[in-house]
Amino acid sequence: MTRTTITPSSAKRDTYHVGNLAPQLLSAAREMLEAVGPAKLSLRAVSERVGVSSTAAYHHFANRSVLVGHLAAQGFRELTEALSHETAQPDKLQQASLAYFRFARGNPALYQLMFGAECLDAEALPALLEARAEAFGRLEQTLAETLELPLDSSQVRGAALASWSYIHGLASLLIHGVMQVPEGVSDERLVEMTLLGFLNIYRARTGE
Amino acid sequence: MTRTTITPSSAKRDTYHVGNLAPQLLSAAREMLEAVGPAKLSLRAVSERVGVSSTAAYHHFANRSVLVGHLAAQGFRELTEALSHETAQPDKLQQASLAYFRFARGNPALYQLMFGAECLDAEALPALLEARAEAFGRLEQTLAETLELPLDSSQVRGAALASWSYIHGLASLLIHGVMQVPEGVSDERLVEMTLLGFLNIYRARTGE
DNA sequence: ACCTGAACACCGTTCAAGT
DNA sequence: ACCTGAACACCGTTCAAGT
Numbered sequence: 001m002t003r004t005t006i007t008p009s010s011a012k013r014d015t016y017h018v019g020n021l022a023p024q025l026l027s028a029a030r031e032m033l034e035a036v037g038p039a040k041l042s043l044r045a046v047s048e049r050v051g052v053s054s055t056a057a058y059h060h061f062a063n064r065s066v067l068v069g070h071l072a073a074q075g076f077r078e079l080t081e082a083l084s085h086e087t088a089q090p091d092k093l094q095q096a097s098l099a100y101f102r103f104a105r106g107n108p109a110l111y112q113l114m115f116g117a118e119c120l121d122a123e124a125l126p127a128l129l130e131a132r133a134e135a136f137g138r139l140e141q142t143l144a145e146t147l148e149l150p151l152d153s154s155q156v157r158g159a160a161l162a163s164w165s166y167i168h169g170l171a172s173l174l175i176h177g178v179m180q181v182p183e184g185v186s187d188e189r190l191v192e193m194t195l196l197g198f199l200n201i202y203r204a205r206t207g208e
Numbered sequence: 209m210t211r212t213t214i215t216p217s218s219a220k221r222d223t224y225h226v227g228n229l230a231p232q233l234l235s236a237a238r239e240m241l242e243a244v245g246p247a248k249l250s251l252r253a254v255s256e257r258v259g260v261s262s263t264a265a266y267h268h269f270a271n272r273s274v275l276v277g278h279l280a281a282q283g284f285r286e287l288t289e290a291l292s293h294e295t296a297q298p299d300k301l302q303q304a305s306l307a308y309f310r311f312a313r314g315n316p317a318l319y320q321l322m323f324g325a326e327c328l329d330a331e332a333l334p335a336l337l338e339a340r341a342e343a344f345g346r347l348e349q350t351l352a353e354t355l356e357l358p359l360d361s362s363q364v365r366g367a368a369l370a371s372w373s374y375i376h377g378l379a380s381l382l383i384h385g386v387m388q389v390p391e392g393v394s395d396e397r398l399v400e401m402t403l404l405g406f407l408n409i410y411r412a413r414t415g416e
Numbered sequence: 417a418c419c420t421g422a423a424c425a426c427c428g429t430t431c432a433a434g435t
Numbered sequence: 436a437c438c439t440g441a442a443c444a445c446c447g448t449t450c451a452a453g454t
Contacts, residue, residue, distance in 0.1 A: 056418080117247060147409065158401045158402060162409070165373075170369075177328065178323060194370040197371070253427095263430085264438055417454100423450085427445075429442100429445100430443080
């Protein structure tokens with residue numbers, strides 16, 4: 001109690017919650033997310049974890065959806081980052097698919113949140129739209145390189161949508177337990193196997 | 209009030225709730241599903257709609273997840289049915305993809321429920337596992353025909369998983385509003401376009 | 417400006433009690 | 436056997452009030 005008069009002198013040492021509540025709520029939410037799942041992530045529990053009243057969040061986020069939307073945006077930024085690492089793999093599409101798949105499987109709750117109905121009300125969040133578009137942009141870049149066609153060509157966009165559908169579908173089916181991978185099949189093998197599946201389909205389709 | 213003594217004489221004309229509550233709850237739930245969405249489908253609201261107390265459902269379903277699981281099973285049965293219609297389209301895979309896609313887009317809430325976390329606790333439901341396996345079996349059949357290989361070959365299974373991933377991903381991305389189709393692009397065109405995307409990828413990959 | 421407490425309208429679920 | 440009512444432990448959200 002030593003004279004807390006006027007200016008709180010910006011940065012002391014204590015990490016008190018007052019002042020920067022929004023980022024603290026976000027990181028608390030992120031910390032809890034994988035443990036409780038996207039549907040059960042509650043504003044009340046997040047607030048309690050930060051040590052603030054259950055209604056404090058409403059001074060920083062319009063509602064739960066917006067908080068969740070920011071979490072999703074952060075997820076898309078991390079996904080973009082994961083897609084940006086170069087590897088030795090010469091097949092760029094396979095490399096990107098694997099990186100995407102690993103991100104999804106490594107952060108299942110976050111991934112569900114990013115693509116689920118959780119943030120449908122926050123669809124208008126600029127941060128979310130932007131981060132998501134950037135992630136898709138990376139994929140389009142990869143496809144443009146693979147096809148050796150301009151980024152804005154309809155072939156690249158079509159192929160990128162197809163690729164995104166495929167890898168998102170694969171990740172979703174596994175995350176939700178619809179399919180289970182046989183014991184001992186690595187992520188690499190699974191991606192390789194499914195990409196080979198398409199190849200077989202097209203061999204048959206175009207007349208072997 | 210005419211002598212309701214012993215035997216209620218099986219079928220009168222009134223559609224009273226007593227006796228066959230389970231199917232009534234299921235059909236009420238199904239009726240409400242598309243309007244409220246999978247996450248907000250509440251047991252209390254369903255019960256009220258049927259005209260029964262909020263806790264009556266627990267005498268027929270262990271919990272909400274099980275009720276939802278049965279709804280999902282019904283969805284997979286309908287999906288199997290949708291995949292079983294023959295059309296003029298010579299490309300069986302494209303035909304199946306389109307039928308699948310139309311089912312998903314025509315029943316978005318049901319589709320989310322079938323593949324979402326809503327019924328993860330009811331994963332053990334035999335009815336759900338069975339109906340889902342049958343739907344996937346249809347897809348495998350289509351792939352076996354396309355590839356002209358035996359149903360239980362690893363190529364067919366891999367191709368079926370790839371196809372399911374692709375069409376599930378495409379449906380999910382659109383249902384959740386992650387992607388929006390440009391005005392005037394029909395379901396046919398979208399499926400055609402994305403399948404063509406894969407073709408382009410493989411042309412480039414195998415050296416055009 | 418930022419946070420709190422009480423309150424409202426919902427949930428799923430349990431359990432003793434009714435018929 | 437089947438259903439109900441009250442109760443518990445949660446939710447998201449609003450709002451008047453405090454500093």
